[in-house]
Every structure is written in structure tokens, then in C-alpha cells.
Amino acid sequence: MPENDKIDLPSFFEIGEHKIDHLLEILEEHKVTFSSCLLLGDAKTFLIGAGGISHSLARASIKVHKHLISDSDESGVSAVKSIINNEKPAVVIGFGGGKVLDVAKLAAGDTLTRFIAIPTTLSNDGISSPVSVICDKNSIPVSHLTKAPFGVIVDTSIIKKAPIRYIKCGVGDLLSNLSAVFDARLAQEKGREKIPATALDLAQAGPLSLLEFNEKTIKTGDFLLTLARGLIKSGFAMCIVGSSRPASGSEHKISHAIDHLYPAKKKLHGEQVGIGTLFTMKLQKNEFLEKVVDFYDLIAFPNKIKYLNLNIDQFVKVVSNAHQYRPDRYTILEDKKPDPDQIREAVKAAGL
Numbered sequence: 001m002p003e004n005d006k007i008d009l010p011s012f013f014e015i016g017e018h019k020i021d022h023l024l025e026i027l028e029e030h031k032v033t034f035s036s037c038l039l040l041g042d043a044k045t046f047l048i049g050a051g052g053i054s055h056s057l058a059r060a061s062i063k064v065h066k067h068l069i070s071d072s073d074e075s076g077v078s079a080v081k082s083i084i085n086n087e088k089p090a091v092v093i094g095f096g097g098g099k100v101l102d103v104a105k106l107a108a109g110d111t112l113t114r115f116i117a118i119p120t121t122l123s124n125d126g127i128s129s130p131v132s133v134i135c136d137k138n139s140i141p142v143s144h145l146t147k148a149p150f151g152v153i154v155d156t157s158i159i160k161k162a163p164i165r166y167i168k169c170g171v172g173d174l175l176s177n178l179s180a181v182f183d184a185r186l187a188q189e190k191g192r193e194k195i196p197a198t199a200l201d202l203a204q205a206g207p208l209s210l211l212e213f214n215e216k217t218i219k220t221g222d223f224l225l226t227l228a229r230g231l232i233k234s235g236f237a238m239c240i241v242g243s244s245r246p247a248s249g250s251e252h253k254i255s256h257a258i259d260h261l262y263p264a265k266k267k268l269h270g271e272q273v274g275i276g277t278l279f280t281m282k283l284q285k286n287e288f289l290e291k292v293v294d295f296y297d298l299i300a301f302p303n304k305i306k307y308l309n310l311n312i313d314q315f316v317k318v319v320s321n322a323h324q325y326r327p328d329r330y331t332i333l334e335d336k337k338p339d340p341d342q343i344r345e346a347v348k349a350a351g352l
Helices: 017-031 043-059 075-086 099-111 164-175 176-189 197-210 221-243 248-259 269-284 289-299 312-324 332-336 340-349
Strands: 014-016 036-041 063-068 091-096 114-119 131-135 142-146 151-155
Touching: 014 017, 014 221, 017 043, 017 151, 036 075, 036 099, 036 176, 043 063, 043 091, 063 075, 063 164, 075 099, 075 131, 091 099, 099 114, 099 131, 114 176, 151 221, 164 176, 164 197, 164 221, 164 269, 164 289, 176 197, 176 248, 176 332, 197 221, 248 312, 248 332, 269 289, 269 332, 269 340, 312 332, 312 340
Parallel strands: 014 151, 036 063, 036 091, 091 114, 114 151
Antiparallel strands: 131 142
């Protein structure tokens, strides 16, 4: 549990079409009033909607400071913190994908400023979590525990415009919870960790709802609502625990190993954990593996290690070294300790 058993949860979340057209009404409804704000986005998001947000706020006599984020790295966070310290905005609004929201969330958390997240894609479960992923000086993604967003607004009419690859990444990240929750329960059975059952149930609820869909089209309103709600539940599960544990297990260790061992080959996070999930679920003899395989086939999610630009020898090296990352987390990798031959066998059995 978080320090002092105090759970840091978002105060509100809104999901639906054309939500940013009613941004002021939403904020007023949730008693979020302010005279100045810092609006963060990137070059693309300022074109697709941040400009409209800025104009609507300005018409309400709210002073808007704007800043473009190009990279989710330490210098980007420092630049935003400097603006916050100098301009003293009452609220930080992040309008963008994972990079924008991660930088905005960490900078706002470090300066104790309220943060409103408005994602333009659903590529991962960080939209409502207390975790920001920021690249270090070597361009390696590093997780930072910070404050959860004060509020989350998901406008599905904006999400529909995102490249389908990014929506599939959100699918991969959400379904990876089925592997992570198995690992967390395994750690509890072995007496290695104590994790609230509520958090694990919440982390698992989202992916199980998603697996009920049986249509190929994933840009429908119903699918995006289910994906958004699942990702938000995943973030809430992390808030309850005070870490990413309910949504990060052996499959994330594999992704971290790829980032470190083969940085030039990196794919998107949701793709790496999504493919890693097929391998770890095979090791786990996870009851949901067949459903995940069928769902990946249905939506044409990448399901081969060659998509990761890795050959079998490189993947064996990745899995063999994955236990080094987040060593505090006991997973199926620590439990089974698969040797290279067993890794190859699991890869073949999983159809990877």
C-alpha cells in the first residue's frame, strides 16, 4: 500500500465523444476553477485540438501559458518545472500521447500542481496512474512514481483520429495485465509480496472486458470506451498499490531487457509487452492465453518475435537477462528459471 495507507486517486474522469468541446463545463462540474494554466502538447496535438482548448480557456478570461514537448526525457521535465515555478499556473493540462502526459504528470507532481490529463491516444495505462516513464541520458525508459492526475478526460472523437497502431499498443499494454496479475498472485503464494486483492481484481477486470469483443474494427465508440475504461482501471490499481506492480510483471521485465540490450531495435512499449505476454502466459500456463491469442488474431496485433526485430538467439538472451530488471518483483521468470532450451521450447509452443 502507499505510504500512510493514503491512496492517491484521480478526483474525476470523463469518457465520451466531443468532451474537449465542453471542457470548461466539465471542469466547472467538478469544481475545478482557476485563473491561469499551463497547456502542454506537441506539434501534432496543438494542430488537432490544443489550439481550440487554448482559445476556449482564453475566452473565459483564463491566462494560458503554452509549451511544446518534443521528448519525454529529463531535460523536458526540467523545462516544464521551470515554467511552472516561474509562471505559477494553478493547473497543468496535458493534451497529447504518452510522452506529453508523462512529462506533464511528473513535472506537475514534483511541483505539487494539479494536473488534468487529456490523452489523444490510448497507447498505455499511464493516463490515470501515478507512474511516469521518462528516458534517462542513455534514452532508456525509467519509471518514476509521482502523483496521479487530478482529473482525466478521454475524448473518443479525438482518439478515433489516432493511428491504429497506437490503439493496438493500448490493447497490448492492457492485456499484459493478465500476465502481470498472475505473477503478482504467484509472488503472494510464495510469500514474497503482499498486494491488495482489490488492486489485482481491478487490473484484471479491464482486459477481461476487452476480450469479450469479437469484431475486427477497434475504432468503434464501444471498443474505445471499453479500452479507455480498462486502462483507467489499470491506472487506479496502480494508485491503490502505489506502484506499477498490478500491471507490470514478467512481460514488462522482458520489455525492459529489450530496451537495454537492443535499444536500436526497440518497438513501441505496448507492442513489446504485448508480444512478451504471449511468452510469459505460456510459461505460466495462464488460463487466458488462448483467448488472448484469438483476440490478437482478430485485430491483427503483431504476435511474432521477428516483429521486434529479434531472432530466436537474441530473444533467448533477452529472457535470460530479464530477471535483472525490477529484481524486487517475483515473477514466473524467477519461479521457473527457464534455461535457453526451455525458452526456445516455450517460444515454439506459443507460436512466436
